Amino acid sequence: MSLERKVGAALFEVIDPELGINIMDLGLVYGIGVDYEDNVEIKMTLTTPGCPMHDSIMNGVKYRVGQLEGVGNVHVDLVWDPAWNPGKMSDKAKEMLGFG
Amino acid sequence: MKSDTNIKLPLAFIIYALIALVVAQVILFFNSDLLLAGQFRLPDIWMGAHFLLLGFAVMIAMGAMYQLVPVAFLTPIWSQKFGFLQFILTAAGVTLFAVMLGFQPAKAIYGGILAIIGIILFIIQMVNTIRKQQTKNMMTYFVLGAITSFFLTIIAGFLLAWNISYGGIVSHSSILYSHMVLGVAGWFTLLIFGFSYKLVPMFSLSHGFSMKWAKSAFLTYVIGLVFLIGSFWFGFVYLETLGWILLFLGFGFFVLDIKEILAKRIKKKLDKPFTFSLLAIANGLAIHFFALVIHLIGAENPIIWSWLIFLYVMGWIIFSIMGYLYKIVPFLWWTHKYSEKIGKEKVPTLKEMIDEKLSVVLFVFLIISVIGLVIGGLIQVGLMVFIFQGLLALTSLVYAASIIRVLFV
Numbered sequence: 032m033s034l035e036r037k038v039g040a041a042l043f044e045v046i047d048p049e050l051g052i053n054i055m056d057l058g059l060v061y062g063i064g065v066d067y068e069d070n071v072e073i074k075m076t077l078t079t080p081g082c083p084m085h086d087s088i089m090n091g092v093k094y095r096v097g098q099l100e101g102v103g104n105v106h107v108d109l110v111w112d113p114a115w116n117p118g119k120m121s122d123k124a125k126e127m128l129g130f131g
Numbered sequence: 132m133k134s135d136t137n138i139k140l141p142l143a144f145i146i147y148a149l150i151a152l153v154v155a156q157v158i159l160f161f162n163s164d165l166l167l168a169g170q171f172r173l174p175d176i177w178m179g180a181h182f183l184l185l186g187f188a189v190m191i192a193m194g195a196m197y198q199l200v201p202v203a204f205l206t207p208i209w210s211q212k213f214g215f216l217q218f219i220l221t222a223a224g225v226t227l228f229a230v231m232l233g234f235q236p237a238k239a240i241y242g243g244i245l246a247i248i249g250i251i252l253f254i255i256q257m258v259n260t261i262r263k264q265q266t267k268n269m270m271t272y273f274v275l276g277a278i279t280s281f282f283l284t285i286i287a288g289f290l291l292a293w294n295i296s297y298g299g300i301v302s303h304s305s306i307l308y309s310h311m312v313l314g315v316a317g318w319f320t321l322l323i324f325g326f327s328y329k330l331v332p333m334f335s336l337s338h339g340f341s342m343k344w345a346k347s348a349f350l351t352y353v354i355g356l357v358f359l360i361g362s363f364w365f366g367f368v369y370l371e372t373l374g375w376i377l378l379f380l381g382f383g384f385f386v387l388d389i390k391e392i393l394a395k396r397i398k399k400k401l402d403k404p405f406t407f408s409l410l411a412i413a414n415g416l417a418i419h420f421f422a423l424v425i426h427l428i429g430a431e432n433p434i435i436w437s438w439l440i441f442l443y444v445m446g447w448i449i450f451s452i453m454g455y456l457y458k459i460v461p462f463l464w465w466t467h468k469y470s471e472k473i474g475k476e477k478v479p480t481l482k483e484m485i486d487e488k489l490s491v492v493l494f495v496f497l498i499i500s501v502i503g504l505v506i507g508g509l510i511q512v513g514l515m516v517f518i519f520q521g522l523l524a525l526t527s528l529v530y531a532a533s534i535i536r537v538l539f540v
């Protein structure tokens with residue numbers, strides 16, 4: 032499995048504590064990049080700006096990815112553009128929220 | 132943005148407040164005969180009322196604001212050390228003041244002064260924090276309106292306590308009515324409006340709503356307050372009518388926004404305690420409507436007004452707070468205990484930290500006791516007031532325990 036895929040799989044284990052759904056199914060992760068030194072760059076957003084759980088979730092991402100074998104530095108790039116919207120959720124997440 | 136507030140500060144307020152809630156309800160239980168008589172202006176009821184309003188509701192509001200203002204306004208608390216000092220002075224002052232109102236009303240002013248100093252320190256803390264906010268939004272205005280009302284409430288409270296000790300200030304009843312309206316409607320209602328604009332979308336995961344009524348809600352409600360209070364001083368009955376109409380309309384505008392936020396929510400199945408806070412909003416709207424109707428039909432009976440104020444305080448303010456606490460406390464504790472562990476090990480969700488089934492039972496009992504009390508009070512059945520105030524005291528005790536239990540998860 033490529034490192035990108037491994038990172039993606041690991042992020043399924045980072046759960047948003049308010050919603051109880053992982054950040055991949057929520058569609059918060061916009062992109063995963065790995066450079067030639069295996070440094071990982073994760074571009075992600077959060078559901079609302081000013082969400083009190085920001086730091087916790089971002090630290091969780093860094094920690095979880097940092098644990099993977101062979102990963103160099105981990106950098107999380109928090110972006111607000113494009114803004115998250117419910118359409119970015121997986122069907123599983125939508126179902127868990129009773130949406131759609 | 133991580134709120135840098137030291138968790139001990141909000142928790143100190145919340146734990147004190149939960150104890151005060153139980154104390155207040157037990158005091159009111161032992162005085163249920165006075166409640167029955169609709170006689171609320173007596174030392175024991177003053178004591179119970181201020182344990183409930185200052186000891187519980189104000190202390191929770193302060194604790195929650197230490198936590199929420201930094202995250203919602205994206206500015207750190209002005210001074211944490213000052214916060215602890217403020218807690219100690221306010222807790223001591225409120226306790227002393229409430230107890231003395233009950234046992235030595237003529238000396239209550241001394242406790243009152245201490246409580247007022249604590250509250251003024253809080254106001255300084257919040258104003259300094261909010262001043263640092265980069266871009267002001269509608270929420271800022273609600274919170275500033277609330278804080279201004281709070282300040283006026285305690286000034287009026289001081290004059291009342293002064294009068295009970297030394298006498299000499301005329302228009303005691305105009306001051307008392309202004310004090311009550313500024314305290315329950317000015318301070319608490321504006322504060323809950325402001326924070327609901329942040330909390331309701333957050334807990335229902337709502338997106339793309341407009342808040343288009345927020346400004347009208349704010350202006351209408353504030354002008355309503357000014358008119359109603361003006362009527363106590365100038366005695367124009369139209370001013371009072373207009374005041375009640377505007378307060379009801381202002382509340383209605385707020386409800387329109389909340390309805391839109393909920394209609395655009397993504398989380399369809401809302402958590403039960405949060406639903407209870409939403410129910411409190413519906414109660415608030417209904418109570419504002421009753422007040423207008425009772426005023427329009429010209430009912431002068433003080434018993435009706437006493438119970439309406441009771442309903443306002445319990446059904447709207449206290450119920451809102453009780454619902455939100457089931458969110459605020461798990462969040463505080465989660466941040467303290469698990470935020471470093473997310474991604475490292477399995478951490479509970481906020482919902483897993485509370486006993487939601489028990490909360491539903493408690494909320495049902497709370498609703499039953501408040502309805503039972505009001506009916507018992509209005510039709511003057513002593514046994515009902517006794518039983519339902521007893522149920523309310525017991526439910527408050529279990530409620531307080533269920534919140535404190537979160538800290539052991």
Ligand code: HEM
Pocket residue numbers: 171172173176177180181184185189228243244246247281284285287288289291292295307310311314315318
């Ligand atoms: C937000 C805070 C407060 C609220 C919501 C509030 C609310 C009330 C209410 C509803 C009453 C009528 C209760 C009854 O008659 O049993 C009352 C009475 C009174 N309050 Fe407060 N109060 C607050 C703070 C204070 C403070 C800080 C003081 C004094 C330092 C104070 C002094 C008094 C006094 C002396 C009375 C009795 C007046 C009378 O019946 O003649 N209050 N307050």
